[in-house]
Amino acid sequence: MKYTQNPVFGFTQPHDGITNVLISDIVVTEAFDPKSGLQPPTGKPFKGIWDTGASCTIINSRIISELNLKPSGKTNVRAVGNGGKVNEYLADTFSINIVLPNKVTIVGIVAAKGELSGGDALIGMDIITNGDFAITNVNGKTKLSFRTPSVEEIDFVKEIEEYKSRYKHLYYSNDEKRRIRNRRKTERRKNR
DSSP, X not given: OXXXXXXXXXXXXXXXXXXSSEEEEEEXXXXXXXXXXXXXXXXXXXXXXXXXXXXXXXXXXXXXXXXXXXXXXXEEEEEEOGGGOEEEEEEEEEEEEEEEGGGEEEEEEEEEEOOOSSSXXXXXXXXXXXXXXXXXXGXXXXXXXXXXXXXXXXXXXXXXXXXXXXXXGGGOXXXXXXXXXXXXXXXXXXXX
């Protein structure tokens, strides 16, 4: 990671095995400014599903009732339902803060009400675009990593090219290695 003078926060969420649903523990509170110095509202733990296909965060009725949240407005929500059918509906919105693992806090999210399967909140692109998001599947185990704010580009192609350049000698055939050794020997003899 490159140097930055601003604080950077992040977490990594491991999963057992390969998963096609990215879930992390979250804490949801009513929206508040952590810098205000006021006592923060009580938060409660829930399960969040990360979804890069969702433009906004969705919270279910359990979160709304347990935190006694009051609607802050309305928005149109388009969601894919059973059989790929797109449902569109007018939903209440709620101003919330979401605390991700490792106390990574996203302040002032406007979340829409919606019912979900497998979790209590859908973490959409409104949160994901606050930072850098990556998924790895090394050794048959999925890991989700997130940091905020974004501090540098993640470019796998660039990393691969740098790796190949640095370790290209490992990819040479035995014949190519012999030719390189012979060329170096010849150059050393010439330079004597």
